[in-house]
Amino acid sequence: MIFPVRTTVSQEQLVVDILSSKIAKEDLNIYSIAVVPGLKGYILIEADNEITLRRGITDTPHIKGSGIVKGAVKIEELSSLLESKPLMKTLSEGQKVEIISGPFKGEKAKITRVNQAKEEVTVELLEAAVKIPVTIKAENIKIIQ
Secondary structure, three states, X not given: OEEEEEEOOOOHHHHXXXXXXXXXXXXXXXXXXXXXXXXXXXXXXXXXXXXXXXXHHOOOOOEEEEEEOOOOEOHHHHHHHHOOOOHHHHOOOOOEEEEOOOOXXXXXXXXXXXXXXOOEEEEEEOOOOOOOEEEEEHHHEEEOO
């Protein structure tokens, strides 16, 4: 069974690391732990039952409240979150993005051209006084709209 567990936002990976070492020491029947990109403040844990999970997450830092959100979840409900899509197929002209690395890190921009072969995009910075096209690698952007 898969259970969503509520954590402090941006501390998901830390919680996974803590739980991993705790599970190894206590030999609990917890099979996997996943941090899903785009699902901030939650991790997914696969365990044999809710009691085992509760034993595993007890006294773990950065787990909010009781931790478990409404019991088990079916894998079909998570398929849209877990399904990996190639980045270049999701990009199109006119989308608003945020630049996540390089000299323009943190700037918002609009895609003006997508080069599938080189995996690059040309963007125009939204808050710039003069609209100058900037070509960057697609891995350096995050879609915001």
